[in-house]
């Protein structure tokens with residue numbers, strides 16, 4: 001069985017680790033000391049680049065690369081720590097904030113040193129009252145001990161950290177929504193470009209980074225790049241020919257919930273399979289896995305055929321899903337996928353910020369279609385449309401044949417794809433919330449189409465046995481990427 | 492009713508403690524407007540909910556128009572424009588909690604409190620007649636490992652069952 005490797009979470013349960021003194025007994029702030037004593041800021045940025053660290057907040061974008069986009073000559077530059085954690089199924093940042101806030105502060109200090117940043121805002125979810133209390137206490141202590149404020153440790157370095165509470169809107173987790181919200185406005189995402197790295201909060205260059213990403217920094221600096229890159233399976237094999245397939249290094253705070261016996265946060269090397277993770281989390285609660293959501297509710301669903309998929313950034317992208325925030329939700333054989341989709345669509349319909357017409361109208365529309373199907377009132381007239389599958393040239397595409405599909409299922413797919421098209425990966429919206437809506441909608445429907453069809457046919461929700469409910473991989477477009485790129489085959 | 496009118500018509504101003512908190516806050520940002528969310532949180536803590544008088548006061552403090560404040564207040568679910576109960580009970584109903592039977596908890600709460608669930612535009616619908624509780628549904632509270640969860644004001648309660656809900660309500664009522 002795969003072993004946990006606790007690095008970020010190693011001292012999480014040490015009593016009083018939230019206080020400065022206890023934190024220092026466990027190497028606290030020594031990595032920051034090392035950074036300022038032994039390295040120039042550019043060295044730190046290079047180490048982060050070489051470490052292959054990818055953002056843990058959702059997009060999985062290379063942190064080193066993001067830092068390299070920040071213009072060096074425009075000051076001030078800001079750091080916004082994204083502690084908005086509202087992706088359903090994700091709960092790892094909460095524990096850092098509540099139990100080990102000094103680790104985050106140390107990570108922020110290292111980032112500030114590397115980037116020449118003097119002001120950091122930690123945008124913390126409004127509901128995290130305990131987390132904010134603990135964090136504020138830790139910030140206060142760090143000021144008192146001379147690790148924050150002016151001329152830190154006599155180096156001439158100035159860093160201020162402020163916590164900033166949100167007020168219950170999911171979209172403020174999106175980086176430009178966060179910036180708008182931080183500026184005191186509605187949290188409505190901005191058009192990109194300009195990216196925040198160039199023009200962010202208060203019109204200045206801004207680095208937006210998730211809590212977990214920042215917590216990795218002390219360990220990269222403290223233990224070195226060599227040590228860091230040994231964690232994660234694919235890096236050693238792929239280092240030779242970057243940039244793709246790209247590195248997946250370090251550990252991940254996997255959050256697992258739903259139908260497992262011991263839900264919780266497990267810190268493991270990136271790249272174990274779904275099956276292994278379920279085993280680590282005390283095994284399945286139930287008889288059979290029906291579906292797994294691998295990266296928070298926005299991620300396309302995986303079926304029981306795909307349980308050998310590795311939970312790392314590259315493998316999940318190849319499986320046409322994503323690691324996202326690392327929130328894994330497991331569903332057993334008793335679950336009805338239509339019902340699950342309805343729950344998720346209610347979430348998105350509630351959380352759309354309302355700026356873009358396709359998202360504002362499309363999301364509730366998708367919800368209403370799913371609601372109708374769940375209520376047994378799905379439209380059962382059928383339409384004929386071109387069938388996609390393995391075409392004559394051996395690739396996925398129009399097969400030249402046609403298929404019959406219930407009107408409502410075609411409508412569901414069409415409305416969702418008009419918010420953001422999951423096949424071409426193009427979106428008609430300002431932010432990728434649009435993708436976060438259509439990805440689940442389309443993937444659930446395509447992969448579990450028999451269950452949707454049964455609900456329409458029978459006029460009520462019908463939970464089919466796993467094997468019957470799931471469309472096999474060779475019959476569905478939703479799995480297409482699993483077949484295409486030969487060069488990635490053995491990842 | 493008369494209470495409500497008085498609250499709306501009474502001008503609002505921070506008390507001493509909150510004024511101090513606000514003064515400290517405002518120095519954190521290069522523009523005053525950026526202090527909007529924390530300021531509204533403080534104001535709501537003091538006033539119970541965001542009345543027109545509160546909006547006017549906050550607008551003056553941050554040197555923005557009242558409309559801008561209203562704009563923000565209506566966007567964020569955590570700001571209330573109507574009175575709420577002494578205890579605001581937020582029941583998480585997103586997928587991981589749904590997989591752990593949050594509906595049982597919600598139904599039990601509804602029955603025990605004898606109230607419906609508040610909607611964002613009608614908080615009174617979820618508030619008990621004695622004004623003690625407001626029941627509302629919220630999205631994922633980032634505690635799915637201990638689902639189903641609820642929040643009562645600032646405190647999180649985990650792994651709930653109807654029995655635990657009963658204990659909790661008894662504690663709050665006393």
Ligand SMILES: Cc1cc2nc3c(=O)[nH]c(=O)nc-3n(C[C@H](O)[C@H](O)[C@H](O)COP(=O)(O)O)c2cc1C
Pocket residue numbers: 054055056057058059060061063082083084085086087170171172173174175176208209210211213214431432433436
């Ligand atoms: C709709 C939406 C919601 C998001 N929510 C969060 C969130 O709650 N927490 C987070 O860290 N990132 C969230 N993100 C990702 C951020 O936009 C951003 O990519 C991330 O904070 C960057 O930090 P990282 O590179 O360290 O991951 C969200 C993105 C989208 C599109």
Ligand code: SF4
Pocket residue numbers: 171188189351352353354355356357359360429430431432433434
């Ligand atoms: S896609 Fe949706 S959430 Fe994103 S900016 Fe547009 S309306 Fe807002």
Ligand code: FES
Pocket residue numbers: 088089090583584585586587588589630631632633634635636638639640
């Ligand atoms: S779904 Fe309820 S806490 Fe996440």
